[in-house]
Amino acid sequence: MRPEIEDLEPSGIARIALPRFTDPDVIPLWIGEGDTITAEFIREAAKRAIDEGHTFYAHTRGRAELRDAIKAYLDRVYGIDLDPERISVPGSSMMGITLAAQMSVGHGRHALIVSPNWPNIENTLRATGADVSFVRQRVENGRWHLDAQDIIAAVRADTHAIYINSPCNPTGWIVPQTTLESLLALCRERNIVLISDEVYHRTVFDRDVAPSLITLAGDDDPVIIVNGFSKAWAMTGWRLGWMIAPARYATHIAVLSECFNTGAPSIMQFGGIAALRDGEALVETLRTQYAGARDIVMEVLGRHPRVALPQPEGAFYAFPRVDGIGSSLAFAEKLLQEYDVGVAPGYTFGPDNDEHFRLCFAQSHGRLTEALGRIVACIDARG
Ligand SMILES: Cc1ncc(COP(=O)(O)O)c(C=O)c1O
Incomplete structure (x- = not known):
């Protein structure tokens, strides 16, 4: 071992x-x-997929129709025009985080986690052999808060990844757009992979969608956004999520997807398409x-x-x-x-x-x- x-x-x-x-x-x-x-319309879509015989391996980065549906959804919600080559569906969101961790850190490299954090993240990063440390949100005036300066101060010479999760499990903190801009500038300058876990992007109570790096990060930026179906569409058991990464990472994601899971389950992907098209x-x-x-x-x-x-x-x-x-x-x-x-x-x-x-x-x-x-x-x- x-x-x-x-x-x-x-x-x-x-x-x-x-x-x-x-x-x-x-x-x-x-x-x-x-x-x-x-929801029933999502379950029905998956049942139809079984009856129609969609029981074979799928593309390692997800079915083309699902990636199209993800693009249409993200374009609509964020008002963007996303390059489809940046979208991959390797399995669950957790699988997306695993691939992001594998691509960015390992033995001799350091990963910084914005905490309090979901424990799976720490284990996923440690499993690569990386050294891990934390920069903690704190409560100020009765609200969770984190200064970009605190993150900048916690970065080390050997830092190769920063993990941030907003809206945050467990605190419910939502990162302000200005903090995302500062973080992106830092990661561009230091060539650090910014892993942005946005699985609660629609579970927000005073707006329609949380601020996202998707509106800020260009194809040249070292940013991997992870999102998925579990939370916004109540599909936890379906194990389906997506990654938005620079197009130049697409081949590496495909290779790793083959190593870990050979891609997302075919049948579930039809449920995902229904959720995106009819789930608002x-x-x-x-x-x-x-x-x-x-x-x-x-x-x-x-x-x-x-x-x-x-x-x-x-x-x-x-x-x-x-x-x-x-x-x-x-x-x-x-x-x-x-x-x-x-x-x-x-x-x-x-x-x-x-x-x-x-x-x-x-x-x-x-x-x-x-x-x-x-x-x-x-x-x-x-x-
Ligand atoms: C912060 C965070 N990221 C990722 C996930 C994983 O989501 P999925 O079920 O799509 O793997 C969870 C699930 O609880 C989560 O809380």
Whole structure:
């Protein structure tokens, strides 16, 4: 076993969730998905694909019709005219992040992660053999915030990749356009690959779409944008996402896609086409549901005297800090064992988060309200 792999630890999410993953007694707020089944028109498209015999290998960078649909969608949402050669569909968004990590870092190279961060990112970068460090968002005036200067200060001579995720899992922070401009300038100057994880681009509550590097980065820029179907269209189990990269990377992406997965599953790609073509109302419905859920969370946890919770601007997580929580893992274990609610322990989202926990609020409002009542009871019991 390579030492880099031997050293990887299961994420705190897997640690707490896997032993009781499908237990019907647990209200599961630990994983990044809701309780809404994928919409019927998307399921029907995939069923038709099976019946029509689309059961063969697909292109390693995705079916041409799917890439066309992605281009049409991105052009419409961002008001751009994207070069189709920059689009690849290697499998899930997670696969896109894996390929971006493989292309940019490895042994002897450093990757900088904007944290708090989803734990899979740290493991994916470490698995390449890269050295990893973090630059942390902090709470200022009750909002999550990060200065581009902090990122610039954290860059090292051996930094080859910066990972940023906005809207952010777990904080709900949305990166301002000006920060993206500064980051892009930095990465151009230092030839650092900027990996921009935009999977929550439509899960935003005060606008239609979050600021994206897609409107800023040209084909010459060292930028890889990762996005996908899991969140905006409620398609987590479909394992489908896309990458936008410089056209000159296309061959390398195709080669790596062959190595890792030989491309995205054929049948699922038809669901993706349907989602992009006919899914705008669905995106809006889900977003409205999540906005209501966020308000419920703020109403309960936002008012608790021992909880500090900046209002999430996007994504579907709350990342409260609880005074006197002790260990976040012990808190999550107690909440699970005694109250049958699953949350993710804060420690797993990068350094300095052990007073936090993360909950996913993409749940039906009744179930969420019940879970929040139990969470408050657990916090109060630890007073
Ligand atoms: C920040 C972030 N990036 C990427 C992903 C992976 O998305 P996918 O399901 O498309 O692999 C997730 C899933 O939770 C996520 O939270």
